[in-house]
Amino acid sequence: MGNAEYMSVRASKDSIWPYGRIAWHYEYRANDHDESEKKFLGKEGNFNGEDIVDIIVAQEATANFLSTRLFQYFASDEVDADGEFVISEMMQAYFESGYKVSAVLRSLFNSDYFKSEKCMYSRVKGPVESVVGTARLAGTYQEPTLDVHSLWAQTMFMGQGLLAPPTVEGWHEGVEWIDSGSLVERINFAAKELSDPTKEGVKDIIHRVTAAQKDLSDSEKLVDSCLDFMGPIQVEADTREGLIQFAESQGVVRTEEGYPDQSGSTQIARLIGMIASTREYQLA
Structure with a gap:
């Protein structure tokens, strides 16, 4: 110094x-x-x-720091040339508004970049975002309960204790959320929650997949329908191929009067749980 x-x-x-x-x-x-x-x-x-x-x-460095951090939190972990342009517009909004964060966020959310496919699945979900999103998707809790405390414990295991950052700097986000231990916790939690056919959210996904996909014997269409109703989630070609192979390994989904029976529902739920264990499910 x-x-x-x-x-x-x-x-x-x-x-x-x-x-x-x-x-x-x-x-x-x-x-x-x-x-x-x-x-x-x-x-x-x-x-x-x-x-x-x-x-x-009033410092330009303050505007740059604030705009960059908000961009990385809401849009993308990595800042490319297009991202730099968005950040420059956010900085301009910061000064023109008299340093209002609301104006900075409005500039980001109204940008073409934020609405583009380039912005989709370009951030690693934080533990809280991952746990809460998974619990909501699975429909784990339908009403207030003290059991929700278990979700707080899960975020701790993944490296983000609520209101307990490691330092005053906060958490290191993005890919730094992922290490061998936290990744195992993420996959185990998501797969367990979303492979349970008795959970209300999973039941809803199975119902919508069945309504949209009349022929449940087509593994490719079954995988695509599950991906669609879980997000939609975009996966790489090799990930999709692996999911199709998993669906085929379970055999044809067993149905009764056009709808999956108990065994068939379990098959689809297992496929949903497998999707939750993919790399792409960790992105937002």
Whole structure:
């Protein structure tokens, strides 16, 4: 850290020092304030904490950091040339709106990039997103219950304890969510939840697949229907081929009067669980 950077950090600390907290609001203590002239990010003056914040939010680096992080959180883990253009528009919205995050998000969500296929399945789901999304898809909980605490435990096993980040920096997201241990937890949880034909959400998927796909003996169409009603989920060609082979290995789905019997429902549920164990299911 250079001397100029050190002095900026020191000035920031001295300016914020007289602030305390009372009843969850900041309290300014004038008698604790350092009245001397300070240098902070190229500015000079008798700054207080609010002045420091005003200087920080006006920096281009702040706009870039905020816009990039929001882009990666909502759109894509990787930022390509098109992503850089979207981020530049987000930064422009940040300054034109007077530093409003709502304007930055509006710029992102209204962009052509955010609505394009390029933005689909380009983020690794965070543990909370993965667990909650899977539980909702499976219909695990139909009403409030204390059992939902088990979902919190699952997110812990996958590396994201609610309200418990490892450091003040937060979690390292994207592909860093995935390691050998967390990946096994993700696959086991999703496959277990979605391969249970007694769960309401799984029943609904089976019903919709059956209604859309009258000929359940066609493994390719069966796989495509399950992928469609689980997302839709787009998978690579080799993943799709593996799912078709799995469906064929189970034999023809057994039906009764055009609808899967108990054994047939179990077959489709197993296929749904297998889809949940694919690489593509971990993406959003």
